[in-house]
Amino acid sequence: MGKPILEVEELTFKYDKRLEEETLSAVSFTVNKGEWLAIIGDNGSGKSTLAKLLVGLLEPQKGRICIAGTELTDDSKWEVRRHIGLVFQNPDNQFIGTTVQDDVAFGLENVNMSYEEMVPRVNEALRMVEMSAFCEHDPSRLSGGQKQRVAIAGILALKPSIIVLDESLVMLDPKSRRELLSTLNQLKHKESLTIISITHDMNEAAVSDRIMMMKSGRVLKSGPPAQIFIEEQQLEPPFVERLKRELENKGKEVPKAYTTEEEMVKWLCKSCLMV
Ligand SMILES: Nc1ncnc2c1ncn2[C@@H]1O[C@H](COP(=O)(O)OP(=O)(O)OP(=O)(O)O)[C@@H](O)[C@H]1O
Ligand SMILES: [Mg+2]
Structure with missing residues (x-):
């Protein structure tokens, strides 16, 4: 396991500055290159807020985020974002292309990739999520799980160093979920992909290297799955x-x-x- 690719220091955030209560309070953690971190915690504990801060969609009130050695700031945002990709909790309204393949290609067009380079990238990403057969389909007419898979392909095609999955596998049927977890695991080992998976599914959390538990906007604890499942008896293991x-x-x-x-x-x- 490599050195930290993500460093989060004392991150504090609230949606409404007038309110006293913070959505995230002094959240600190690091993730190593090629590590798989699962983030768990109750509804409203701040997981999705944290994910949006990590990719620069929200700005912290205090604290800092460093990705691949560069601090995330207004100026560095566009450069840093090349390293990290977020798949949202809800795949609806995320689609831009009129076909599945156009949609997956969209992010690559944005980074001015040539057509010759783009085609194999799109095909490979669709193959990884087993959606190749749907490449000409209209993404808005796919099932929930198929939409999630296309959204994941869109991020994988960009080959980020870090992928953040915010409950991105919930709509997948058990077999597809197992297969996708295994694909992610292969990318982690072969390409040192760093994975941050936010999940309520303890089977998904169990395949991670480390589980970080959040509660009311704070990091409650983190440790290997074995330790967390033994210490936290209230979790459905x-x-x-x-x-x-x-x-x-x-x-x-x-x-x-x-x-x-x-x-x-x-x-x-x-x-x-x-x-
Ligand atoms: N856009 C927003 N404006 C104001 N408050 C928000 C907004 N989004 C989330 N919140 C609040 O911030 C808190 C944390 O929400 P967040 O979505 O980060 O939780 P979560 O841990 O992802 O929950 P879940 O497991 O349900 O997805 C909640 O109290 C929520 O009501
Ligand atoms: Mg959430």
Whole structure:
């Protein structure tokens, strides 16, 4: 794992300056290059606000954001934005192109990419989200999950160093979600893509390197998924963790560390053989 690609220091923000209560209060954290950070927290805890600040759509009242060594300011905004892409919570009204492929190409046209370079980029991005068959379709007529996939393709085509996914997989069916998580994981390993996924889905949070928990505009804690799921018993943990708790309740000894489904299957097969 590399050095920090994102540094957030004492970030403070409120939508209405007249109000005393801050939407975000002194939020500080760093994310390393090639790291996958999941951000979790209750509705209204400030996750989407943080995402918008990270890409320069909102301006902080206090604190600073550094992306790839450059501080995000009014002047640097356009340059810094090349490094970071945000997929919004709601894919509706995000579409500009009249076809899916035009829409994915839009961001590339904005950076003046040549047509020859653009075509393979668009095709590759649509392939990654399994939407190649829809390239000529009207994006406004797609299903919710298909719209989300096209929105993700639009960001992936730009090849950002950091991708921020704000609940971008919620409308995906379970199989598509698993496949997309696996594609993201491959990009993380092959291209050192840094991923920030904001999610209420603990299975999605479980595949991250680190979970950051937010509460009322503050960072409550952060740590590896194993630690967070063990410490925060009120979270609805992924299936494997629930299975382990049930086995423990029945008096069985189970692995203490966080285990993936695959590891758990191996462990169960081994312990069955020992009975
Ligand atoms: N445009 C806005 N103007 C004023 N207040 C806003 C605006 N957007 C969000 N808020 C308020 O800021 C707070 C944080 O909202 P935010 O959308 O960041 O939460 P969130 O953690 O993303 O929640 P969720 O899990 O529901 O998506 C909430 O109290 C919300 O009402
Ligand atoms: Mg939100």
